[in-house]
Amino acid sequence: MEKIELIAKSTLDNHLTLEDIPDIDLYMDQVIQLFEKKYEGSKRNVEEKVLTKTMINNYAKGKLLFPINNKKYSKEHLILISFIYQLKGALSINDIKLSLEGLNKKVSEAEFNLEKFYNSFLYLAEINSDKFVEDVKDNVNEVNEEINKLDDEDSTYLEQLLLIASLINMSNLYRKAAEKIVDEIGIGRET
Numbered sequence: 001m002e003k004i005e006l007i008a009k010s011t012l013d014n015h016l017t018l019e020d021i022p023d024i025d026l027y028m029d030q031v032i033q034l035f036e037k038k039y040e041g042s043k044r045n046v047e048e049k050v051l052t053k054t055m056i057n058n059y060a061k062g063k064l065l066f067p068i069n070n071k072k073y074s075k076e077h078l079i080l081i082s083f084i085y086q087l088k089g090a091l092s093i094n095d096i097k098l099s100l101e102g103l104n105k106k107v108s109e110a111e112f113n114l115e116k117f118y119n120s121f122l123y124l125a126e127i128n129s130d131k132f133v134e135d136v137k138d139n140v141n142e143v144n145e146e147i148n149k150l151d152d153e154d155s156t157y158l159e160q161l162l163l164i165a166s167l168i169n170m171s172n173l174y175r176k177a178a179e180k181i182v183d184e185i186g187i188g189r190e191t
Contacts, residue, residue, distance in 0.1 A: 014042040015122055016082040018075075018115055025072035028053055031081065039085065051085070059084055064097050066108035076107050079118045090175045095182045101189065139166055 016038050026034065035051040043050060059065050065080050073081075080100065087096045106112035143166060147159045 014039050015086075015125055016078065017122065018079075018118065021075050021078045023075065025069075025074050026078070027072060028056055031056065031073050031078065034078070035081070035085070051081070056081070058093075062093060062097055063104070064093070064100055066104045076114050079114055080104070080107075082118075083121070090171075090178060091182065095179065098186050098189070099182055102185070135170070136167070139163065139170070142166075 016035070020034070020038055032051050032053065036049075039050040059081065060068055064084055065077055068077065080103070083100065083103075084096055087099065091099070103112070103114070103117075107114050140163065143159055143163045146162060147155050150158060152158055
């Protein structure tokens with residue numbers, strides 16, 4: 001359980017804040033370096049890459065980002081790349097594109113304060129982290145109750161397996177709810 005609490009608390013440190021983003025435009029290598037440094041703690045192993053040139057190029061070609069000027073990425077680009085990083089763990093690239101399409105349009109037409117919106121996201125991420133710790137504690141207690149009913153010698157393994165399955169089930173429910181909202185965005189864009 002302590003590991004789960006550490007995960008929740010460490011995710012707050014793994015969000016790119018506005019203070020982390022320089023006020024000058026960055027070249028691709030600088031963007032990658034910034035993201036690798038900031039999100040290093042969220043990597044599962046040292047070989048995993050947070051962001052690569054190919055990923056950034058695919059985001060740009062796939063129109064997940066508004067156009068890049070002179071091979072330099074603005075603060076707004078970095079915020080959007082951070083959003084993409086957060087969303088890609090649960091949504092397909094097509095769903096991310098659909099979700100960000102309206103935001104990209106607002107930003108490129110200079111009619112939207114992306115920094116204010118991003119701060120709202122960071123605030124909600126902090127609240128979600130606290131809720132996550134409490135939900136996992138409740139889940140662990142419920143799993144323990146179920147394990148006690150089994151009366152098996154290998155209860156530690158079974159407890160871990162049941163907790164994994166339960167957490168994945170919750171993750172799937174949240175992902176499906178997010179996908180339904182993405183579908184609503186898509187329907188709204190068609191009209």
